[in-house]
Amino acid sequence: MAGAPPHLVETWVSGWARIRGTPPPERHRDGFRIEVGAPDQRTRYVFPAVSATLTRLAEDIRLPGICLKVCAPPETVRVLVPRRWRLDPPGTFMQRDDIAPEAIPLPDGYRLERETAEGIDSICVLAADDSVIATGHVVVIDRAAIYDRIATHEDHRRLGIGRALVAALDHAAVARGARRGLLVATEPGRALYTALGWKPLAQYTSMAIAPPRP
Template structure:
């Protein structure tokens, strides 16, 4: 997931984002969401999530993301919580549609681009061949592993990592640089990460996808678990 934010005045484009009827009705598994968030916090080096308000609170500590609250559904306490927050860069995230979250928030909260929580039930890590002009760089560890696709000149073309949490592989920071897209590097990267997880006996996975990433993951056998919507109070320009 990205920490890049949208400018003021762009809120409403996300309320009208085309969402399939069945996607808006999907109910997230709270246990899965909790495991994903635990892995996300480990991958990003933030504080450990703690249970609050029916969801979780993470003290993130970044300049443009001080903290985040994550909820497995639209819960009544979200509205009360939102009215108590006036500080910028505190995020509210929930496994529900943007419209459902927006309806609970005061007007000064701004919706961010939509996300999609996705799951992989069983991996088949058949790694494609590496395209000419690229090489792999992998840092393997017991809990967190990173894979990078590099050019011959050591420029990062694509990168990603997995965190192994409670029998589940959490995929994080999956990114292919614009100049290297449409060359199969995203597919190669994901299969490399799947292979690492399989080497630890883990074949299930979870991630939160952008609209662009969702298409790639779906082509690799990932399924939509729930919508994932975000709102924040942005600092004045």
């Protein structure tokens, strides 16, 4: 898994930007730039593979607030960028072809709620006390469903809630015409998606410069 197809990365970053409410990504040579505008992340660059553009940015950038993302293993990235860059735990860029939603019920005492705004479906799982214990978001770009920020509170894991949440997102995506799915999974989440039929395309490494200590 040395890199990912650029057209799939472009589709994914376009969906990510829609869900996060940022401006659309712009081409930056062989990668993509998103002006996030958050206090801890002004700009992020995403690359389908390691490139001269990525390494040049890593050499030139010296202040925090800019994130570099690349579809490459962390051990490959580590030797190419200065030590001031802190590498986050690696993820996996994944794809699922032919989304086929299943009817996966929640355990007793839990329920789903869905909100839709500007083509984005946001689904949460509530416990019996009405506390939100799981969330996920999906948007469809060019017949591809981009899934983002899927998470279950640690006190409610291993109950099948994650599978039911992803199934609900699948239903929402297929209703909007999605044919395939794209996401970046954390290392703990990769096992769930693999069990649901997702395939890894590339390892995904994120890095940033840590802000100075006060």
